[in-house]
Amino acid sequence: METILEINQLHKTYGALTAVDHISFKIKKGHVYGILGPNGSGKSTTLGMVLNVVNPTSGEYKWFEGSTSNHDALKRIGAIIERPNFYPSMSAIQNLELVCKIKNIDKSKIEEKLAVVDLLNRSHSKFSTYSLGMKQRLAIASALLNDPEILILDEPTNGLDPQGIRQIRDIIQKIASNGTTILLASHLLDEVEKVCTDVIVLRLGKMLYAGPVDEMNRNHGSIFIDASDRKALHSFIENKPYAGTITTHDNGLEVKLYEPVDNAQINKDAFESGIILSKLVHRKQSLEDQFIELTNKN
Structure with a gap:
């Protein structure tokens, strides 16, 4: 099975603070991975390093078995690691058209991706009229425009009500069913249990476990x-x-x-x-x- 991402002894410090402590794991194609841990465990820092927005202190990572440079690898990745940032006075379609222009992506996929996140009927509504859940779904549509091989989501349901959480969960499962590898960071145990096939558990920057959700320990109930x-x-x-x-x-x-x-x-x-x-x-x-x-x- 193809390895999408391999992390080897990745380490990040900020002065005396160790944010990520020599962690190693692999992301295989076609699985849904959850990085699980409380706030401050190193989830976002880990994602920031592999997305080339945070410089590691030591260690290394490689995308797609090292077959491509980090710059080219990013073109094969879809990611949301911050709050959705769109123009409030523009519609969903207009915002996504702008994303396509900035990233040099064909606009032909816009309606298809809006349909995936169930926003096609609100595609001409201004972003300012969207609920928090709709804004998050539009961000996912934006990250899908380049048909990524892996979708990375940092706390995708943070701040949402139960209905919004359920909608995001359903969308993630729909995307995964089409063969896209997914890596999501979350502090919500329920979210990881219901969506993910594999889990990486972090606490205070240390990795406690990496493997299938149902084999997290030897206990069978x-x-x-x-x-x-x-x-x-x-x-x-x-x-x-x-x-x-x-x-x-x-x-x-x-x-x-x-x-x-x-x-x-x-x-x-x-x-x-x-x-x-x-x-x-x-x-x-x-x-x-x-x-x-x-x-x-x-």
């Missing part, structure tokens, strides 16, 4: 289990290869899973050991649980 003979149940479950930490609650046992296992298999194993289960519920661990667990370990 938990089961909540109970039986009339709880002591026998505890002895039974603690010897199973899939069972991790067991916590006793008033209403049963909570067992973390370190291997995937289905409820039918657990029920069968218990029955064969003479235990009749009165409760068996499998809860997949959320990205929020995984993130908190991961950051607490580091």
Whole structure:
């Protein structure tokens, strides 16, 4: 699979402050990546460096397997790393025509991109009449004008209401379904979990994890289990290869899973050991649980 972006030991300091601390990861073609971390974790600085607007202190990065210069690589990238900046008195089409002129892009794609972000019916409205969500969608349309191979978004839903967040999420998924690689920075766990296939977790400039969202750690969720003979149940479950930490609650046992296992298999194993289960519920661990667990370990 083609590597779109490779980062190797990228490091950025501002005086005594370390903004990004020797991070390394790869962005592969066709995936949706989330750089996840709280404000101040180094997300925007990382994006600024790979987009050639912030100079790294050390380390390196290369676009498209080093087959092109950074200047030419930027022509194959669409990015929004600041608030949308358009002329208020001009319409969406007029603003995008100006973007095409500045970037020397053919104007023929304007209506197509407005349709992608669901703004075609407001294409002749002045930018000043747009809601915050519409302004953000117009910015995405602008970043798509050159048919980029990768779209980079920095906090794309910041400040939006739930409806606006849902619209941006749907647009990102639509763009990704057409084969465009996406890299978005966000502090919202829910956003990353619902949109991204892969995640890079940053905290205070350090990278804690890079990989698939559903493999962020070895934990495969938990089961909540109970039986009339709880002591026998505890002895039974603690010897199973899939069972991790067991916590006793008033209403049963909570067992973390370190291997995937289905409820039918657990029920069968218990029955064969003479235990009749009165409760068996499998809860997949959320990205929020995984993130908190991961950051607490580091």
